[in-house]
Amino acid sequence: MRNIVSILVLLLVITSCGLPKFQVEKAISLDLKKEESTFYSFSVVIYDLKNKQYFFYNDSIVNLPFTPASTFKIPNTLIGLESNILKDSTTKLNLGALDDPTLKFAFQHSIVPYYQELAKQIGEKNMQSYLKQFHYGNALATPELTTFWLTGDLRISALEQIEFLNKIEKRHLGLRPETYETLMDIFQERREGNIKLYGKTGWGVQDGQDIGWFVGFAEHYSDRYLFATVMTSPEEAYGKFDFGTKRISLTQAAFQQLIYR
Numbered sequence: 344m345r346n347i348v349s350i351l352v353l354l355l356v357i358t359s360c361g362l363p364k365f366q367v368e369k370a371i372s373l374d375l376k377k378e379e380s381t382f383y384s385f386s387v388v389i390y391d392l393k394n395k396q397y398f399f400y401n402d403s404i405v406n407l408p409f410t411p412a413s414t415f416k417i418p419n420t421l422i423g424l425e426s427n428i429l430k431d432s433t434t435k436l437n438l439g440a441l442d443d444p445t446l447k448f449a450f451q452h453s454i455v456p457y458y459q460e461l462a463k464q465i466g467e468k469n470m471q472s473y474l475k476q477f478h479y480g481n482a483l484a485t486p487e488l489t490t491f492w493l494t495g496d497l498r499i500s501a502l503e504q505i506e507f508l509n510k511i512e513k514r515h516l517g518l519r520p521e522t523y524e525t526l527m528d529i530f531q532e533r534r535e536g537n538i539k540l541y542g543k544t545g546w547g548v549q550d551g552q553d554i555g556w557f558v559g560f561a562e563h564y565s566d567r568y569l570f571a572t573v574m575t576s577p578e579e580a581y582g583k584f585d586f587g588t589k590r591i592s593l594t595q596a597a598f599q600q601l602i603y604r
Contacts (some may be wrong), residue, residue, distance in 0.1 A: 370397040373600050378593055382584050383555075387597040388501050391513065392567045398601050408481065408498035409573060412547030413453045414556045415492035417526070418507070420450060422473045423461045424522040432529050436460045447529040453544070459489040477508055477516055478569035493547060504558045504571040512560070512569065530559060535595040538563050538602060542570070544590060551578055557590040563602055570594055 375387065383400045386401040399405065423446075425428040432447040438456050449457035462470060467488050474482040480499030484491045491497050499507075510516050514523055530541035542559030553576045561568040577585060 346473050357401055364453040367511045373398050373400045375400040378596055382580040383574050383576040385570045385593055390505050390569040408500050409554045410547040410549045411492050411499045412545030414543050414545035414558050416450055419458050420526055422465055424525055428464045450529045451531045462488050472536050501571040501573045505569050508569040538598050557594050
């Protein structure tokens with residue numbers, strides 16, 4: 344197995360715009376071989392904020408760039424709030440529906456038209472500016488403003504997802520306090536025993552593969568973690584397993600091993 348410690352240090356000690364270094368003191372491998380399948384490949388990365396340690400499974404794809412799909416709703420929400428288009432978790436956008444969804448509902452249920460309308464109101468120039476400010480993946484909002492995170496050029500790796508979540512956790516994105524607070528308020532909570540997961544899923548298609556994400560924050564009593572799970576599955580495997588729930592169950596399995604190792 345490649346030396347993931349050197350990979351992590353190379354990526355995460357590089358800083359810009361005066362942001363503090365993201366410290367990684369140790370990387371520990373998790374054994375999730377029993378979760379493997381011929382239908383998919385996956386990687387899980389967990390960052391222990393208190394001890395500055397990484398826990399991971401399968402470092403072969405953690406640094407590969409993938410479409411963020413609906414995990415882009417995290418930065419899109421921050422940009423919408425900071426631009427005063429979104430006021431709070433109850434904000435509705437006019438989608439022409441009889442009962443337009445609130446921000447919280449649209450985030451938790453991945454309502455694509457809501458976030459496409461939000462992107463239109465943000466505008467191409469502001470969207471591109473914020474992506475560069477955030478150093479979000481390759482920061483490409485091309486070619487189309489309403490689809491660049493779904494079928495466009497935007498790419499991000501699992502390690503970059505963790506790096507971005509850490510900036511949110513530490514409030515290092517240069518945003519107003521209420522912007523961070525509203526974002527954290529709209530995450531859906533999932534419990535696995537004493538572990539609380541606050542995550543966002545994503546499902547996209549890239550290079551003949553389904554790309555699945557589950558990224559976010561976790562709590563176990565007073566300990567807090569960041570996590571990013573990415574899975575890839577050939578399109579011919581579609582329907583042969585529950586792609587939607589597998590991303591979450593893989594993450595839960597990783598945390599169970601981490602906590603009770």
